[in-house]
Structures are given as structure tokens and as C-alpha cells.
Amino acid sequence: MAAKGRHWVALWLVAFLAVAWLVIARQTAAIRAARELATLREERAALSGRSADLERRIRAAESRTVLLPLARRHLGLRVPADTEIILLTAPGAAPR
């Protein structure tokens, strides 16, 4: 049974719709992925900024300028004199 003219038209129409749907679906997925990617980038940048800020604050807090006076004042600690430093020699340790 040979396909009539209107069948061919319907077939072409379906094919066109299928291709159009495929294109739109791909575009939509791509835009969604791009949006998610942008959000993730923003989050990463925010976390990186927070990490940098924390790192700066930690370094400042543990610097000798800050830490030594605090340790001296609150804990009574001080940098030992060389007479108070004893290096232990591990058994069998050979000098390089």
C-alpha cells in the first residue's frame, strides 16, 4: 500500500517536531547546567574567599608578634635560652 501525499506530510511534520523537541531539550539542559555551574563557581569563590580570610586571621594570630607576648603574659612561657635546649640523639643516629 503506497503512502499517500498527506501521509508523507504527516511523517515530515512528526520528524520536524521530533528534531525541534530534541534541539530545545538540549538547549534547556545546557542552560540548566550552565546555571548550576555558575552557582557552583560562585560558591567556590565564596568558600575560597572565606578560606583566605580565615588563613590570614590564623596566621596573624599565631605569628610570633602576637603569640609570644600572649604566652608570656597568660601562661608565663618564654623562649628558652640555648642552655635550656637539649637535643636528644636517637640511638644509632649517624650524622649526615
Next chain:
Amino acid sequence: MARFAVRVQVVEAVMAAGLAVLIARAAQVELIEGGRWSTEARVQRTEQIVLAARRGALVDRHGRPLARTIETYHVGVAPNELHDVERDGALIARQLHLRAEDVTQALARRYAYFAGPFSALEVQALRGMRGVHLEPVVNRFYPEPDLALAVIGRVGDDGHGASGLERALDSLLTGRPGSAVVLKDRAGREYESPARVVREPVAGADVVLTLDAELQEIAQRALDDAVLRTHATGGDVVMLDPATDEVLAIASRRRDGSVRPSAFIDTFEPGSVAKIFAAAALLERDLVTPDERVSGEGGRYRIGHRTIVDEDPQPSLTLSDAIRVSSNIAIAKFSERLSPADQYAALRAFGFGTQTGIEFPAEAGGKLRLPKEWSRPSGASLAMGYEFAVTPIQIAAAYAALANDGILLQPSLVQQVVGPDGTTLYRHRPEPVRRAVTPAVAEALREMLRGVVERGTGTEAALAHFSLGAKTGTARRVVRGRYAPGRYTASFAALFPADRPQIVLVVKIDDPRNGSYFAAQTAAPVTRSMLEQALAARDVAIDRTRLSTAAIRSPAAEAGEDAGVVPYVVAWPYRPDSAAPRAVRVVPNVRGRDVREAVHTLHQRGFRVTLKGWGVAERTSPAAGDSAAAGSVVTLFAGQKQ
């Protein structure tokens, strides 16, 4: 009828002509101008954007970040797009830490732009706010902004290194920016669609510096204290690992708070710290025997029109005594045995009068005049450390040569370069420059330096359980071309420990005004303080295995002195930090040989070869007879056969 036919023909002809014009125009647009129109359409509909490449990080030798790249933002605001200009303006001012009045004033314009740059944290609350446009821009971040500021340098507004190592290493740190294409509508706005990446950005290489952040902090703090305490105009501290000449710490400070790399660029007359090089020249040429003595001349000695004075006159002195008590008269008298050419050659051998070659964008070579320009007392002046100018890094490298059995190495600030894919692009190897003195002479000189700390002018730096070799230097300062009364440069160069030294320290205090100006009372205690702090620190670049065995042998420990009450337990097993030096070999003489044969000879000796020219070998760099580490590059210069 005939007239009708004619009319039809005319209409047909006109239509045919019109059609022909249309086809011709279409052909012109499509076939001839097609490329141009296509480009114009693409330009209107697309935009090529630059994808910034991450600038490589700078880290210290233990991996502690010193400089890295983070994303920051410029903020643009279109006031007509804001929901509520007053309320949103207040939020913007609060988030960006700007004055409310400034923001209100800026929002009165058509478009407000806040350059910042602002951190991701600051702009977080502004994301998604209508009318606010964030422009990401990569920026340099220094976790400890004051740490080694002069050495690390800064990045300029163009994103490239403007000073210091940021500038010297710019080509390594700067990556290759990528590009992408985005779609635009007729109004020029970007469509919300994925960008088509044309070229991925390539991040810059990360650079591991030789600096030890903890030692650097110790050096900076000690120098700050010393400059404040002595009311000095400034100062410098350099710490080197003599086995590799890697710079562990380098600090510079001016009293006015300005920061500049004076350890590389400011020269000074070294004074008595340079006496050891006159002694090196004398010993190297067998011009002095250990027991030989010269008269102390009662503390005053005349050469030509100049009178040399000793602060602590001695009846007679050996060369060791001259170094130990820093006798100007004795070293001047001994140096009379040196010819100007020998004295000049000895100072050149230790690297004076030329740049060290360290990877820093600016370095002074110092000043060392040719013997033909010397006057009669120049030999004595040079032996006492006058009439030539050096930088602190040159002094440190020269003392490192004494610690390194006489081999002068090229100091370095870069330990390793790691590519963005993690591969090692470069690893620092000790680069021998030349042999300055024989190992036996170097050992004798180290003994002299030990005597300075044990019984001489450097006792203020002495440590009870660890030996130290050092030399003090208090030199008059030149102001407007003349030696200014009462103005001095106090310097102290030390090898720690004296046996198999691990650290070379140079401390220089410029023009100390408060209390004593002598190096023994100004620079020596700074050295001691730094060493105590370094010993007490956990992760500094000191090989405690070697140190502990050396400490057991030290005379103080054998004498059973009070060893202290607070034991300091080291982590075990300890991983030595400094790289083991490779075997050092002598560069063979290949002059006159065919290049093929010359290259073969150099390869057999364990060197890598870079060939310049072709034909017959003429010379090598390092020169024949010089020492170089096995595996290092020897440049072979060749010329055509005559």
C-alpha cells in the same frame, strides 16, 4: 495588438534586468563579500571573552603559602534597576565597607562603579540583587602581608609582577589566559547559555622558594627589635644554608618603616668582617705560618700618611689573634706580604665586585677597584674591609664558601618550580661558581672564626651548648663622600654551628645611635637571639641530627656545665631539610679539541653540556680547573678551525 506585444516585451525586459541585478547583487553579497558579512554577523551575535589564568602560588620551603591567587570582584551598580535605591545603597555600603555618603553620591550617577577589589565574602550578600553587576577579577593574596615583603614583591595593576620575586618570576607565575565565545542579543546582552571554550586557560607554575617562613619571621622580629633598641637607621639580616646556598631568610628594615630589598641593592664597606678574606689570601698562598707573630705597635701604626689604630692593643699577634681580637694593625702588616694582584684576586674569588647571580630583579655588584687604581695604603685598607663595597648577600655567600670547604656557590631563592599539572619543571641544585680556597685553608679559617666567639670580639653571640664561628665588623660610614664622625655600620657574620655549619648568618645594623655602636654589642646579640629562637622552633631548616652529635662534642658539654632544666624533645625520625650536595668534580680542559670529542669528555666527567658555536673547543664556563656539581651544565664555547 502589436503595441501590446511590445509593451509585454518591455515589461519582460525590465523584469529580466531587475532579476539580473538581483542575482548579481546576491552573487556579490554571497560570493564576493560573503566572508566580511559573515564576520560582521558573528561579531554582532557573539563576543569573545578572556578566561583569566590562575597566577602561580609562591610557597616557602615547607609548603606554607606566601602568595596565592583568589577571585575578587569589581562591583557595578545601575541605580535605575535597584528596587529601593536608599535601602539597597545602605546594604551595598555596609557590605563593601564603604562610607554611606560616598555610595549615595555614586548612586546619584547613571552608573556607579566600585573598583575594590572586594572579596567573595564581601559581595556574597549582593549576589542576585537586581541592578548589581559583579565583575570577577583574579587578585593576589598574601596571607602574611609583612612576611618577606621586599623579597616577594607585589603584583601591579596589570596583573604582572611589579617588584621582587613576583617580577623576577613573572613569566613562570603568569599562566596563559584562555578564551571563550558567548552569544549576545541585538542589545549586546549576553544570552544565558553555556560559553563555547575556544582555548582553556593554563594556570601559572607554582614556585617553592628557599625561604623558611619561621626563620624569616624570627629574622624580621629580631631585626625590628634591634633597629628600635639601637635607634639605627635600618638593618639587614641574611640566613643561608651553606651546603646549597639557599636563602633561608632575608630581612631588611628602615627606621622610617619603608621596605626595600636593601640586602641585595645597598652596598656598604664591610669593615672587619672582611679581614677573614685577607687571612684567606695569606693562607692560600702560604705567606703566613700559624706561629708567626707581628708586633702590635702599641696600638698605633703608620702607613704613608695614614695612622691605623687598634682599640685593644696587643704586644704581638699571630694571624689567628689578628682575626680573634680584630686587630687592624696586625692584618694590615700581614697583608703587606700580598701583592695587589693577589689581594684583588682573593677578593674576586669570594665573589666581591660582581653580582652573585641570585634570582632577584635588582642586585648591586658592589665595588672593588682594579689594582692599578689603588693608592699606597689601599692594600691595608682592603685587608681591614675598607675601600671596597659589598652587599649583605655577597658577604653571606662569601662566608658560606668558608663553610662549604672553600667552594663559592651561587645563592638562590628558588628551590623548585612545579607546573600546573604537578610536574617538576625545575629543582635547584647547588651551582658552584669557583673554588675560593682549598678545604684545608677553609678549615683553618673556620677555626679562626670559632676563636672570635670563644675568646675574641664575638663572645656576646656565644651559645653554651653549640659552637659558633663568627666575625664582628664595625666600619665607619661614608656620608656625602667623607667618613662621618660617630657614624658606623655594625655587622656580624656567623657560621652555625662552627663544625659543619648549617646556617650562615649576616646581621648588619646601620648607624646605631643608642648605646654602643660596636658590632660586638649591637649585631652579635641579635645573632644569638635569632639562633636561640631558631633552636626552640619546631620546623625550621636545621638538621638537629647533625646538631645533636656536634653538641655532644662541644667543649662546654664535655666540661659538664649545667645543661639546663627544660629539655626540648625533637621530633624523631627527623627528616633533614637541606638537600644533600652532589659530588663536585673538576671541569676538564678541552681547549683545542674537536667539539664532538670535547662534549664526549665533559659527558664522561658527568656534566651536561650546552654548546655555543661549532668547530674547535675554545673555552668552557665554568672554566677548566674550576669545580662544578656532577650533573650541572657546562657551557662549551667553540669556534671554526683556523
